[in-house]
């Protein structure tokens with residue numbers, strides 16, 4: 001079935017089960033652990049917060065524990081997957097996931113830390129060029145990171161941080177408005193730094209167009225892909241994005257607080273003169289253990305590494321990345337659109353049954369502008385709706401005052417999940 005084909009959905013168990021039967025990815029559901037509610041799998045909608053645990057993760061971690069027990073320090077070279085070069089295994093598969101070249105990506109640290117480290121390189125404000133454009137209602141950690149960066153250089157966040165806001169009465173941003181804002185500030189703009197997918201509305205931004213506009217204005221373009229990596233079909237290199245970072249514990253299923261990934265466009269990665277905060281793991285590998293003075297950065301994204309790799313955390317990441325490598329983003333995105341489309345249909349159907357004013361989807365209707373998330377305003381409902389859904393074995397996400405975020409994840413959610421959720425929602429509204 002083509003992605004753009006309009007599917008005629010039905011709100012029935014038989015129909016949902018039929019979609020599951022035809023789903024080439026349905027077998028992956030069994031490869032994850034689901035939290036249980038009254039002896040049954042919960043209907044898990046928070047894979048955009050913490051992806052479920054693959055059943056293979058324990059084996060990957062155990063391998064490293066065994067090698068640590070067996071070899072001690074020698075495991076750096078003698079382990080089955082030598083720790084010295086453990087992170088190098090991610091370059092190829094991760095490059096595929098984010099649409100980069102292998103030497104443009106590396107796995108290191110945590111997300112907000114990496115955002116800061118990349119801003120050291122790509123936010124270097126001068127007296128005349130110091131502004132940052134970001135989306136209004138960016139994830140709080142990103143807001144704090146931007147604010148503290150701006151202050152660090154002696155600028156005022158009120159003046160230096162420009163937020164792109166939706167028009168009055170709208171929930172999501174128009175690309176044309178973002179581009180107009182970039183143009184308006186082009187004289188003193190240093191950086192455009194946005195999410196790839198906004199965590200609140202689920203809107204996927206047009207990163208190619210935003211990057212082109214930033215470059216035209218003489219600014220760098222960077223993206224926080226926390227809600228985009230493993231969710232959208234990304235083409236960071238083709239879009240000419242300067243830098244990006246993401247966490248691995250949301251759609252990438254690599255466990256709480258898991259290691260983060262970064263992308264640095266090759267034209268920057270190969271430039272050893274770009275300022276950065278350095279550590280031994282970013283240093284020329286040939287002479288790393290000579291322990292000599294004078295930092296010589298690796299001319300790839302690896303040149304941004306500071307510390308040696310957290311192997312136990314990376315083992316969990318590897319379990320998940322191997323699954324992504326097996327399935328591929330194309331298949332995941334195809335199912336994502338069908339599954340999200342089915343959930344959308346069910347919510348619309350219930351809304352109509354309830355008179356048309358109970359549920360409002362604020363995520364873009366066009367699947368080109370969203371991933372696996374629908375954000376819904378439950379008009380006239382408070383948090384007790386959320387509590388009732390939780391009591392029925394649904395795990396959604398609640399944002400005050402009345403937004404429900406639902407992420408149907410193609411790796412492990414089923415069409416039957418969507419149907420069952422619909423039944424519960426209808427009863428609890």
Ligand SMILES: *Cc1c(COP(=O)(O)O)cnc(C)c1O
Pocket residue numbers: 110111112113139141142195199224226227247
């Ligand atoms: C989840 C998320 C974070 C979390 O940051 P950590 O450093 O991993 O704690 C930051 N930014 C965005 C946009 C997120 O979605």
